[in-house]
Amino acid sequence: MDRRTFIGAGIGAGAALAASGIAAPALSQGANARTLRFVPQANLANFDPIWGTQYVVRNAAVLVWDTLYGINDQLVPQRQMVESEETSADGRTWTFRLREGLRFHDNEPVRSSDVVASLTRWMARDPMGLMIRAIQQELVAVDDRTFRWVLSRPFPKMLYALGKNNSPMAFIMPERIARTDPFQQITEHVGSGPCRFVRNEWVPGARAVFQRFEGYVPRQEPASWLAGGKRMLVDRVEWAIMPDPATASSALQNGEVDWWENALTDLVPLLRRNRNIQLDIADPLGNIGAFRLNHLHPPFNDVRARRAILMAMSQEDYMRALVGSDDALWKRLPGFFTPGTPLYNEEGGEVISGPRNLDAARALLRESGYSGQPVTVLAAQDQPITKAQGDVTADLLRRLGMNVDFVATDWGTVGQRRAMKNPPSAGGWNIFFSWHAGADCTNPAAYTAIRANGDGAWFGWPNIPAVEQKVNEWFEAPDLEAEKAAMRGLNRAALENVVYVPTGFFLGYQAWRRNVSGVVKGPIPFAWGVSKS
Numbered sequence: 001m002d003r004r005t006f007i008g009a010g011i012g013a014g015a016a017l018a019a020s021g022i023a024a025p026a027l028s029q030g031a032n033a034r035t036l037r038f039v040p041q042a043n044l045a046n047f048d049p050i051w052g053t054q055y056v057v058r059n060a061a062v063l064v065w066d067t068l069y070g071i072n073d074q075l076v077p078q079r080q081m082v083e084s085e086e087t088s089a090d091g092r093t094w095t096f097r098l099r100e101g102l103r104f105h106d107n108e109p110v111r112s113s114d115v116v117a118s119l120t121r122w123m124a125r126d127p128m129g130l131m132i133r134a135i136q137q138e139l140v141a142v143d144d145r146t147f148r149w150v151l152s153r154p155f156p157k158m159l160y161a162l163g164k165n166n167s168p169m170a171f172i173m174p175e176r177i178a179r180t181d182p183f184q185q186i187t188e189h190v191g192s193g194p195c196r197f198v199r200n201e202w203v204p205g206a207r208a209v210f211q212r213f214e215g216y217v218p219r220q221e222p223a224s225w226l227a228g229g230k231r232m233l234v235d236r237v238e239w240a241i242m243p244d245p246a247t248a249s250s251a252l253q254n255g256e257v258d259w260w261e262n263a264l265t266d267l268v269p270l271l272r273r274n275r276n277i278q279l280d281i282a283d284p285l286g287n288i289g290a291f292r293l294n295h296l297h298p299p300f301n302d303v304r305a306r307r308a309i310l311m312a313m314s315q316e317d318y319m320r321a322l323v324g325s326d327d328a329l330w331k332r333l334p335g336f337f338t339p340g341t342p343l344y345n346e347e348g349g350e351v352i353s354g355p356r357n358l359d360a361a362r363a364l365l366r367e368s369g370y371s372g373q374p375v376t377v378l379a380a381q382d383q384p385i386t387k388a389q390g391d392v393t394a395d396l397l398r399r400l401g402m403n404v405d406f407v408a409t410d411w412g413t414v415g416q417r418r419a420m421k422n423p424p425s426a427g428g429w430n431i432f433f434s435w436h437a438g439a440d441c442t443n444p445a446a447y448t449a450i451r452a453n454g455d456g457a458w459f460g461w462p463n464i465p466a467v468e469q470k471v472n473e474w475f476e477a478p479d480l481e482a483e484k485a486a487m488r489g490l491n492r493a494a495l496e497n498v499v500y501v502p503t504g505f506f507l508g509y510q511a512w513r514r515n516v517s518g519v520v521k522g523p524i525p526f527a528w529g530v531s532k533s
């Protein structure tokens with residue numbers, strides 16, 4: 001039985017009754033109108049938004065921790081915790097002043113010393129942070145509300161770095177927490193964001209709870225993604241972990257939950273028939289599917305083995321597995337950047353868009369020296385996006401003649417194991433699967449996965465000077481035409497060296513009950529501004 005048949009059968013008569021509109025009384029209404037029950041994309045297995053980069057962790061973190069700046073829906077950084085900033089004439093010294101009234105959830109004021117410690121920890125893990133750290137001369141607290149950053153040369157994209165929405169974001173934590181080794185997970189979750197984390201109600205695999213923080217003072221501007229006034233209109237946000245899509249669908253239809261982050265495409269026709277449910281594309285900028293190759297260990301430390309994958313793989317196979325038969329939900333992607341955005345290009349994309357050649361791929365794989373050793377594939381089964389990509393890849397590798405060690409696990413375990421640099425035989429890995437929000441892939445500034453700076457790169461740790469050269473050319477580009485030229489070179493270099501394997505561009509749905517208002521489109525499920533009646 002394939003996935004779609006199984007899900008359809010699993011919904012059963014109860015879901016069919018709900019689809020007719022004759023559902024049981026909605027538990028999310030009436031006395032529960034101040035609690036928003038939300039089904040996230042995956043389990044919140046760990047909760048340190050600097051240590052890891054999983055979107056589910058980032059999505060929880062934006063409720064708990066605030067940032068100095070926030071990206072709005074035009075991808076422009078706006079002041080958030082900051083009241084003002086000044087830049088010296090030579091562009092090397094930045095002076096920031098925090099706005100008044102910022103308090104942590106333990107009622108301690110947010111001080112510049114907290115910011116300095118938080119930024120120091122963030123810089124150790126973030127690609128843009130590492131770039132800043134490489135030219136940093138001084139980062140100091142001037143007084144409780146003022147801090148100064150002195151660089152050896154200008155860094156024009158400073159505000160974007162501090163406000164970007166991709167992980168790891170520059171979240172501000174109390175100094176005592178921010179002093180945690182950036183390569184170790186924090187154990188205390190105190191922020192200054194619009195919600196506090198209810199640690200004693202956290203049950204990994206089941207639920208996570210966020211309580212509105214009465215001491216939070218929103219900005220006066222209208223909310224726009226991570227910018228503006230983050231006004232919580234409910235008292236509690238309860239995350240209900242439901243890895244089975246049929247269970248999540250039934251819970252939404254029966255009123256047991258209010259909002260489902262990533263409604264499975266297979267179930268959209270059923271949900272459309274329920275007059276109590278609203279559906280929409282979650283983010284028009286979409287997503288880029290990915291499977292990540294470990295560049296440290298055989299066979300994919302050899303570029304020929306990586307290129308063999310690109311020669312053989314079919315993006316259509318991946319996209320059909322992800323979104324089904326609706327052609328409006330996916331596109332082939334001969335590259336790495338978000339379609340429809342100013343810097344999108346397909347330079348060097350023939351290796352993906354051209355005819356597939358399994359025989360040539362097998363020959364190139366043999367030429368790389370591959371001789372049948374196991375290839376460890378981490379495939380999270382509780383995340384539909386990663387499960388689908390894992391299934392297609394396992395079949396592809398076997399057709400290429402590879403010995404597949406398929407590790408069917410959960411997304412939390414993948415998040416832990418992918419950080420290990422051990423050989424696959426000693427607990428490491430060769431391949432894992434993920435996806436990247438289109439908002440993160442418009443340019444190299446926020447695009448962690450495109451970087452190829454060795455130990456500073458994302459999991460897989462590619463070390464490719466040709467890619468980094470083009471990244472630097474983009475950062476230094478004096479105008480849009482120079483940026484476009486650098487991006488064309490970057491797309492080609494990243495494909496020739498196979499930083500990772502793009503499986504295609506796709507859109508996804510979110511679904512919510514009609515008594516919920518304020519749900520917006522974007523790369524994050526923004527809970528502020530959302531209310532229930």
